[in-house]
Amino acid sequence: MSQAAALYIVPTPIGNLNDISQRALETLQQVDLIACEDTRHTAKLLSHYQISTPTWALHDHNEQYKAEQLVTRLLAGHRIALVSDAGTPLISDPGYHLVNRCRNAGVRVFALPGPCAAVTALSAAGLATDRFAFEGFLPAKDKARHDKLELLKEEPRTLVFYESPRRLLDTVAELVSVMGPERQLVVARELTKTFESIHSLPAAEMLAWLKEDDNRHRGEIVLMVAGHQPDGESLPAAALRTLALLRAELPLKKAAALTAEIHGVKKNALYKYGLEQMAPLE
Structure with a gap:
């Protein structure tokens, strides 16, 4: 790792701790500070690998304020790593404001490759991967979610969403209503963890399958939707x-x-x- 001041975007495991790269571990050991979404969560990872680098909370509620402080440190010569709770920072996680301000301030930004739940799920889903659209989390409110899906129903690319366990049934029901009962869906759950599952069914069948067992919609979820075909x-x-x-x-x-x-x-x-x-x- 370069000794000059820079911000390092460091992906962390989405479940299996062995998925972290050697370069990521070396970066976390050598930087002056680790900006993380939840210091308690990141502490478990650092403890596992016996890394003692100081941490600093940077999350959705304080990012715009704290980004300025971090840029000041970077301009003073510090090396800082940015991590999220799991996967690649900025992908439905905090970090955009910090990276944007670093770029505007002339601070170098290095992105390390590594785990990302969306790409991991897509690669095993059996849906088209030559073109896809990552949409992150759908709106929580019913009307906003419905309106968003209406905009996407004729999207020809495979759609990739993150979804929470408590909203998955409602979202799949809305997909049946908006995109039709036969649109192919894939639900990938608890990727890289002990109870990982990847299940593919037409939308109406998926809804029935999920309702049969509460365990089928628990944990971290990636929901994928086949693209529209005329x-x-x-x-x-x-x-x-x-x-x-x-x-x-x-x-x-x-x-x-x-x-x-x-x-x-x-x-x-x-x-x-x-x-x-x-x-x-x-």
């Missing part, structure tokens, strides 16, 4: 070719019904696709 994109190419051939000789409703029977896909989706994408018979 009907034509979600239908197999072979089915669309069959529909086009039959449509040349039959009414659309009959062509859709036969195609659905041949390929095992939904008649209504084929019919809707035909109405939107195919020219009427002359």
